[in-house]
Amino acid sequence: MSNPPIYEHLLSKLAAVYEQGPDPALEQFEIRTDVYLDPERFEREQSLLRSLPMPLAHVSQLAAPGSCLVHDRLGVPVLVTRQRSGELAAMLNVCRHRGTRLVEKEGFCRLKKGSHCAYHGWTYDLGGALSHVPRQELFPTLDRRAMALTRLPVTERFGFVWVVATPGQSYDFDAFLDPLTPDLEPLGLQDHVVFRRGVTTAKTHWKIVMEAFLDGYHVRHLHKNTVGPYFEGHQSFSETAGPHVRAIVGRGSLEEAVRAGSVGDIRDIATPTYVFFPNTVFVAQPGFVSRATAYPLSIDEVYWEHDLIIPESPVDEKALAHWELNYELIQNGVFKGEDLWVCEQIQRGLRSGANERFTYGAEEAPIEWWHGELDRRLARMSDG
Numbered sequence: 001m002s003n004p005p006i007y008e009h010l011l012s013k014l015a016a017v018y019e020q021g022p023d024p025a026l027e028q029f030e031i032r033t034d035v036y037l038d039p040e041r042f043e044r045e046q047s048l049l050r051s052l053p054m055p056l057a058h059v060s061q062l063a064a065p066g067s068c069l070v071h072d073r074l075g076v077p078v079l080v081t082r083q084r085s086g087e088l089a090a091m092l093n094v095c096r097h098r099g100t101r102l103v104e105k106e107g108f109c110r111l112k113k114g115s116h117c118a119y120h121g122w123t124y125d126l127g128g129a130l131s132h133v134p135r136q137e138l139f140p141t142l143d144r145r146a147m148a149l150t151r152l153p154v155t156e157r158f159g160f161v162w163v164v165a166t167p168g169q170s171y172d173f174d175a176f177l178d179p180l181t182p183d184l185e186p187l188g189l190q191d192h193v194v195f196r197r198g199v200t201t202a203k204t205h206w207k208i209v210m211e212a213f214l215d216g217y218h219v220r221h222l223h224k225n226t227v228g229p230y231f232e233g234h235q236s237f238s239e240t241a242g243p244h245v246r247a248i249v250g251r252g253s254l255e256e257a258v259r260a261g262s263v264g265d266i267r268d269i270a271t272p273t274y275v276f277f278p279n280t281v282f283v284a285q286p287g288f289v290s291r292a293t294a295y296p297l298s299i300d301e302v303y304w305e306h307d308l309i310i311p312e313s314p315v316d317e318k319a320l321a322h323w324e325l326n327y328e329l330i331q332n333g334v335f336k337g338e339d340l341w342v343c344e345q346i347q348r349g350l351r352s353g354a355n356e357r358f359t360y361g362a363e364e365a366p367i368e369w370w371h372g373e374l375d376r377r378l379a380r381m382s383d384g
Contacts, residue, residue: 003265003266004182004183004186005182006182006183006246007183007266007272010237010246010248010266010270010272011248011258011266011270013237013239013248014235014236014237014248014250014254014270015258016237017235017236017237018235018250018254018255018258022235022362022363023362026362026363026365027362028359028360028361028362029359029360029365029368030357030358030359030360031357031358031360031367031368031371032356032357033350033355033356033357033358034356035207035371036205036207036208036299036350037299037350037351039299041378042296042299044378044381044382045206045207045296045374045378046074046075046296047381048278048374048377048378048381049074049165049278049279049295049296050074050075050076050164050165050166051164051166052164052176052277052278053153053155053162053163053164053171053173053176053177054074054162054163054164054165054279054280054293055160055161055162055276055280055291055293056069056071056078056080056161056162056163057069057080057108057160057161058159058160058161058189058192058193058194058291058307058309059156059159059160059161059190060159060192060193060194061108061161061194061197062080062081062082062088062108062161063082064082065082065083065084065086065126066081066082066084066110066111066112066113066126067081067082067108067109067110068080068081068082068103068108068109068110068111068126069107069108069109069161070093070103070105070106070107070109071106071163072106073295073297073303073305074165074295075165076092076165077092077093077094077101078090078091078092078093078152078163078165079091079092079093079102079103079115079149080154080161080163081111081114081126081127081128082126083126083127084126087127088154088155088156088161089126089127089128089151089154090151090152090153090154090163091128091149091150091151091152092149092150092152092167093115094149094150095117095119095122096122096130096147096148096149096150097117097119097120097122097147098119098120100117100118100119102115102116102117102124102149103115111126113125113126113131114126114131115149120134121133121134122134124148124149127148128148128149128150128151129144129145129148129149130144130145130147130148130149150167151167152164152165152166152167152168153168153170153171153173155171155173156190157173157177158177158180158181158184158185158187158189158190159187159188159189159190159191159192159309160189160291162177176242176243178242179241179242179243179244180241180242180244180246180274180276183241183246183272183274184274184282187284187289189289189309191311192289192309192310192311192312193309193310193311193312193313194307194308194309194310195288195308195309195310195313195314195323195326195327196307196308196323196327196331197305197306197307197308198304198305198306198308198327198331198332198335198336199303199304199305199306200303200304200336200340201297201301201302201303201304202301202302202304202336202340202341202343202344203300203301203344203347204300204301204302204340204343204344204346204347205296205299205300205302205343205347205350206279206294206295206296206302207371207374208343208346208347209294209302209304209339209340209343210275210278210279210281210294210370211364211367211370212339212342212343213273213275213281213292213339214238214245214247214275214364214366214367214369214370215363215364215366215367216234216235216236216238216247216249216363216364217236217361217363217364218342219231219234219236219249220234222338222339222342223334223338225333225338226329226333226334226337226338227329227333227334229252230251230252231249231250231251231252231271233250233252233255234249234250234251234252234254235249235250236248236249236250236363238365238366240369241274242277243277243278243373243377244274244275244276244277245274245275245277245366245369245370246272246273246274247272247273247274247275247366248266248270248271248272248273249270249271249273250269250270251268251269251270251271253268253269254269254270257269265286267284267285267286267287268286271283271284271285272284275366275370277370277373277374278370278373278374279293279294279295280292280293280294281293281294285326285330287310287311288308288309288310288311288323288326289309290306290307290308290309290330290335291306291307291309292304292305292306292307292335293305300347302340302343304335304336304340306330306331306335308323308326308327308330308331310323
């Protein structure tokens, strides 16, 4: 692919870091460890996550009419469906009669006409409208239109299905997603497919996990047995994009390619990484993209969901083996075997009293930006 203008911008900034070193304005900083230990703060963080767009699926996973997703990891039961019209609907997976869960099993599914309550038989169409009430004469004043499933804001953007897990009439998705349009739109991910979804849980705090993807400092060390050798001599550059963070990490071949003026696809010589505030990571690898989201289950446990997204479904055994190797490397080698593993090591010492504060260096500056955005939004919640 040709490099979009934003990649040329990132490349020039990264080249300057190689020549001049990190921005001297970036300084060492500290974060108090009690932000990972306060139960009341954790509850407010969960509420904040439910108020923001989450990329629950790639569009290829909900492409056909009747396809659906049951997703519980935000602490509320979410149901997303593709309607016969082709439009998406997102709603709470809760019957409006007596509150029964409608589609029981979590994950991707198929609904022929809609959902059916096992308790009393109330039936809803794919858009959540109440379509049938057994013995409706028992409810002489029932307004069916008022008893549709509780809708959630939903949209499609960058090839993903974004849902806000708090009921509301509308949500300004553009204001939230637009800052990273120059980066993700040129990738054409709406025409890609998910090779595999990997999920796991880890015994660690969700903010510790997010910090791992806002830090270019650790790559050569933590990932020395997997992808670290590709980043020999690497440097990184990061900047904010609205509430989000865009970053780029140089691979070992970057300096030579820049000197030769032979930069084709930037992903061959550097890795662009995006943190969609607050809990989603996009990593643009050579030939594919990883989308991963960290959902807090409790103050010391996180649910990790990773889609490996490729240009097309494997057409033969050779292609299948290629993507199997990539999936194994990224999901089980890098993410689960190293990133989540080291986060669990941090969690194990968190309550020991060894550190009242964590210390961060200049290359970890995006962590401070991200925490600042989180603190500001939590403060607005409290004020509101």
